[in-house]
Amino acid sequence: MDYCAQDIAEVLVSSEQISQRISQLAEQIIADYRDKELIIVGILTGSFVFLADLLRKLDLPCVVDFIAADSYGTDTTSAGQIHIEKDLSMAVEGRDVLIVEDIIDTGLTLSRLVPMLRDRGAASVKTCCLLDKPSRRQVTVQLDYVGFQIPDQFVVGYGLDFAHHYRNLPQVVVLKPESYATVPDPQ
Numbered sequence: 001m002d003y004c005a006q007d008i009a010e011v012l013v014s015s016e017q018i019s020q021r022i023s024q025l026a027e028q029i030i031a032d033y034r035d036k037e038l039i040i041v042g043i044l045t046g047s048f049v050f051l052a053d054l055l056r057k058l059d060l061p062c063v064v065d066f067i068a069a070d071s072y073g074t075d076t077t078s079a080g081q082i083h084i085e086k087d088l089s090m091a092v093e094g095r096d097v098l099i100v101e102d103i104i105d106t107g108l109t110l111s112r113l114v115p116m117l118r119d120r121g122a123a124s125v126k127t128c129c130l131l132d133k134p135s136r137r138q139v140t141v142q143l144d145y146v147g148f149q150i151p152d153q154f155v156v157g158y159g160l161d162f163a164h165h166y167r168n169l170p171q172v173v174v175l176k177p178e179s180y181a182t183v184p185d186p187q
């Protein structure tokens with residue numbers, strides 16, 4: 001994208017790499033969920049681009065719902081706090097859930113969301129993320145489908161933002177340090 005080309009320090013994952021990897025992930029998911037109906041739970045907001053592309057490759061019966069959730073507090077156990085800003089509109093009881101997330105960092109959000117959906121009676125809960133930063137992990141989380149492992153760098157693009165910007169980039173990038181200062185505050 002031309003409008004912010006000068007802000008980009010490095011393209012970490014290209015749109016071609018993303019597209020290829022999503023096809024592979026979709027094949028795995030289709031094989032694993034044959035004869036089942038999935039409820040796909042996207043974690044807002046960053047997952048929406050990944051989820052939209054993945055969904056269109058999933059040749060199986062599925063429904064989609066979204067949840068806005070984040071972890072808080074310093075307690076690094078899965079029993080810690082989770083703040084649900086927007087809950088699911090569907091019940092997960094007795095259903096096979098696939099959580100779709102943009103990036104796993106500390107792992108805290110997922111480590112609290114998975115037990116919450118199990119407590120609601122989900123038949124199974126699996127996780128799918130585009131990006132994984134294993135070096136940042138504070139808690140162990142089970143990642144069933146992972147797009148790319150990346151180093152400990154702050155990334156934007158393909159749904160991921162800085163101050164609500166850059167979600168529209170078709171690739172995952174690292175910004176130049178000076179570009180953070182020039183992003184307009186949307187509030």
Ligand code: 5GP
Nearest residue numbers: 103104105106107108109153154155160161
């Ligand atoms: P955690 O795994 O620490 O609970 O949280 C993961 C969330 O932190 C992601 O959904 C995302 O909102 C945010 N996050 C972590 N690393 C990055 C990053 O490099 N870039 C962006 N834009 N968000 C990140």
